[in-house]
Amino acid sequence: MESWLTKSGAVGLGDLELAEFPVTGRGVKTLRRFSQGERILTIPSDVLWSVERAYGDSLLGPALRSSLPPLSVEDILAIYILFVRSRESGYDGLRTHVSALPSSYSSSIFFSEEELEVCAGTSLYTITKQLEQRIEDDYRELADRVLAQHPDIFPLDMFTIEDYKWALCTVWSRSMDFTLPDGSSIRTLAPFADMLNHSSDVKQCHAYDVKSGDLSILAGKDYEIGDQVYIYYGPIPNNRLLRLYGFVIPGNPNDSYDLVLTTHPEAPLYEQKQKLWVSAGLDSTTTISLTLTDPLPMNILRYLRIQRADVSGLAALALQQIDGTDEKISDSNEVEILRFVEEAIGSLLDGFAISLERLEEQLAEGVYPVGGNAWAAAHRKRKQIPVRTREMCKLRQGFRAADVMWEV
Template sequence: MTVKLQEWLGKGGAEGLSWLQLENFPDTGRGVKTLRPLKLNDVVLTIPGSFLWTIEAAFDDSVLGPIIRSVKPSLSVEDTLAVFLLFIKSREEGDEELEVCSGSSLYYLTQQLKQQIKDDYLQLLNNLFSKHPDIFLLERFTQNDYMWALCTIWSRAMDFQLPDKQFRCIAPFADMLNHSPDVQLCHIYNPRSDSLQVFINYGPVPNNRLLRLYGFVLPNNPYDSYDLILSTHPGAPFYDQKVALLESAGLQVNATFALTLSDPLPLDVLRYLRIQRLLSSEISAMVVNREARNIVSARNEAEILKALIESFEGLLANFGIPLEELQEKIAFGLYKQGDNVWAAAHVSIGEQRILRMALQKTRELLALVICAQCGKADEDNKRCSRCRKVVYCGRDCQKKHYKKHKVICD
């Protein structure tokens, strides 16, 4: 494919690249720089389909094609492309970042993917590599080599939904173009002209996904998020009734909620937990009276908010390096700008910031449910008439708490 790219450049393809040049950017690392301003919907690059890395290109290879077509069960698209990359690489040749983001969703997902890669490699080894040792030299098709190839597919491939099939490819040079959240499109494949038009937007993607799929991050990414997973065990009390209530509220029993900078504690999280923590009497009231579904008891609300606070505090405690320490390391240049450790630090910073916002919002909500002095949860608790940020169960508790509260009351 390197030869084919050189042929394309030699035949005039370079004209389309005359206003693009490779650049090392201080924030995002290696990428492509435009030498003229871009307007909305400007096409950055058009690449002929014959230069794309696809499973069809792998099948057309005179040596590799017949072999991978004969593999049973058939290889997945990702494994076909990964083997293709490894095959070309073998012919051409003669985890600090994980610790930095420990505690983040990216960390746990990466650990799962490592095990998946190990299992998938063993299948490839048994079904393909070991059966053709003359083609797949085992010292060049190791598990680490497979991981490199597969991660290249994950971070560089482009996906398109065509009328008759799902189309995935790797496009030379196009994967160097950096992301901008200020434009509307990423890339378009035109099956009529068999060409790929490249823009520079990957969509509203958080840093944990940008790093995992594309290998870079955006500092202070406005689309950062943390995926909060909630589930209810089948052995939980009144499971069937609660499942029915969850479904009637449009919620799944095993649900993932995106906590974001703009909405660190979505209402659906509270709705889910309210149903999960219902007592038998509260469930019966909701079944009999549909209007009761909008009524939340102080007991129920206090219970779910306390549970959330405990969960958020636990999640934050699991991060290997606290937010402030990561920010200091970046500010003082202790992480080389643009490398994997630096990028992982930004993932951790973004997720910790969101979890702290969620924790703060949860604490504020709890302060409106339980008495600030005695902690009693009651529907008759009354807010402080001045700041309206805390509640009291009665006059006595309000007087006892006054010395502490007057410092923050405004």
């Protein structure tokens, strides 16, 4: 891949090389010193993967455009990767990049049932289960709308659901997102740059040039010869890191608990409530991060006030021209959601099948092989048990106090 990129005009590859590192595995190593802010690497626009490039392909583009409604960005990129991988000739540069991608990932959707059960009771467990179901549903729709309509382009034996999951994880873990000056965004995969690992010790250090379309990597800190080069993904909690990237950071300061609120489409008054959720910046399935500094985000009340509204409550919203999110709809609505949340949080707290003390013992005894999926899941649960317990207890106490206030 290095020789191909060099021929394509990538800058800086002579100063870098791929290497194996003890903890992170494969990454990028420096061959000279770099000062913070110095340009390390530039990937030219003509080798970047993007939606625009996929649509511009003479074979793939028409098949993608035939889908109505249009496919999501991640589905387009996932299909693009599988399409290139399935071609026996042509696409030499892109095929070189695909061949350098990992053959498997350690994201939580690839955990065995036993491995996933290690983190039962955590938000990672719940969201992974939901994500697995969503992927199955999306794949069936994608197969019907696109893949089956163009069997000459998409041989089904190379576009199975397992292939689709692999391609999705490639997009989730290796793509980069940039906001453009006009407010739109672009997601791209950059050969070689996607080999860089994450560290919270470096500053934001990748940039997209709107005029040239090139992607550049800058030194996020000073580097000595032989150091691993890192980029910064952002302040991401371990549950998201493990779900999308397949690793955890011990002692991650950004850890949180993701509370998932959902409403079935067949629930009463669903369509009216969905419009209200959208107007409040929410959805029928909304994930809200709880932290020790903000154990009761306002979005919890915004969501539940709408979800628990009856016909008269919805009529009141229309009459009063309020969105029912920042203001109380009625005393009865407020008491109902407060009691519901107290019961729900109590149930969540009871969901941990193992105590923190026992989990610490298992980790110390080497029950889970270091670096494996179960080990990562155990560390995720180890971090979340005390955090989640404190968050939930604070929430439960707060709701109990509010409940008493309303009853008085």
